[in-house]
């Protein structure tokens with residue numbers, strides 16, 4: 188097939204997609220603004236949503252289909268004003284993140300959880316789940332509860348009586364469009380501005396934003412390194428990154444309470460592992476029979492327990508998140524991998540990273556060398572230790588390694604270069620950073636892509652490197668979060684300010 192006809196097909200596909208996305212946006216605005224719908228908002232729905240229809244309540248919350256603010260009250264009698272419904276969370280945890288509401292005039296920002304019935308809070312185990320501790324509003328169809336536990340439930344807003352009488356039609360309408368992601372996260376005010384600018388300019392803007400983010404990260408790592416030392420900083424943030432999404436905080440706290448120096452002072456490798464696992468609370472008391480453990484696991488645990496006990500190191504109070512985690516991602520398994528890498532790096536991670544990535548490497552060669560730094564040498568003892576967690580094999584995937592390079596290794600190398608006044612190393616670390624391939628999408632990059640780019644598939648031409656993804660995250664931090672997603676006051680929705688931001692890079 189001739190290349191130009193192929194390109195024509197792609198363009199046609201893209202413009203169809205663009206029309207579809209704008210159609211979605213227009214119908215979304217029409218639902219919100221039509222006077223007929225405003226009228227319907229004053230009437231009351233009587234029927235509960237159909238079984239399994241929790242997503243419909245979520246869609247209604249997302250669409251802002253609730254009665255005007257002055258009439259909304261929590262079950263506790265506090266007036267509720269919805270400033271922003273937040274971002275629909277497609278991952279584990281509460282349904283909406285970063286919502287903004289006013290409770291009796293006091294602004295609150297946090298997560299919102301939505302259920303058919305108030306008791307679902309307990310039925311789904313949210314009362315015992317740390318991820319739900321910041322929920323600012325529990326939105327339910329029915330707020331009657333037999334289980335009254337004051338102080339343990341977030342403020343509850345009952346929807347029955349707040350919805351339009353036409354909700355069945357609305358639900359049908361929502362079901363017809365299948366409620367795609369593009370409707371969950373609608374285009375922001377910046378999307379109209381970005382639509383007027385060509386791909387290359389937006390790409391440059393995101394590259395500049397990503398580079399600024401890199402330099403800021405590097406400065407903040409330098410601040411920490413000046414206080415705690417470079418090796419300790421490398422260890423702390425390496426542990427944090429190994430916490431992935433849900434266990435970053437406990438891993439960082441573990442590294443701060445159990446510093447590298449304490450581990451260096453312990454002689455035997457197995458004793459260092461015992462101290463890491465024991466301090467983190469991952470060893471079980473061998474005098475108490477653990478039915479779930481195999482005899483081999485019990486023997487290994489007993490051996491490590493005695494080593495940890497004789498070290499005299501106290502356990503550290505850490506809030507680990509394990510529910511819904513696959514065995515391969517359990518924090519104890521990650522801790523064994525951290526220990527193994529620290530052993531390979533002789534407890535001097537930054538020194539090893541610098542030796543593994545000499546300045547004379549081209550960016551492409553440096554990216555290849557990253558894998559060597561994080562490859563884990565397998566031996567029978569290590570395999571035996573992994574059995575403690577029931578997991579087989581251990582290696583860091585390419586995505587995780589790139590993530591560590593973007594968020595820690597390269598910015599920390601630049602911080603070190605700053606401190607050493609090495610201009611060439613500073614330039615080299617930025618050069619490698621600018622060449623890193625794009626990472627997997629995460630919730631933030633996906634959200635901002637849909638806010639900024641219409642159609643979202645435009646990103647294929649714009650976001651080709653990790654630095655541009657970092658630029659998307661910078662837009663979220665500096666604009667969406669700062670202006671609490673209120674596009675009306677955000678500079679990026681203003682034509683002149685948008686142009687100025689593009690020119691600024």
Ligand code: SF4
Pocket residue numbers: 374375376377378638639662666667670671672673674677678679680
């Ligand atoms: S707050 Fe700003 S950056 Fe975020 S979607 Fe709205 S206009 Fe775009």
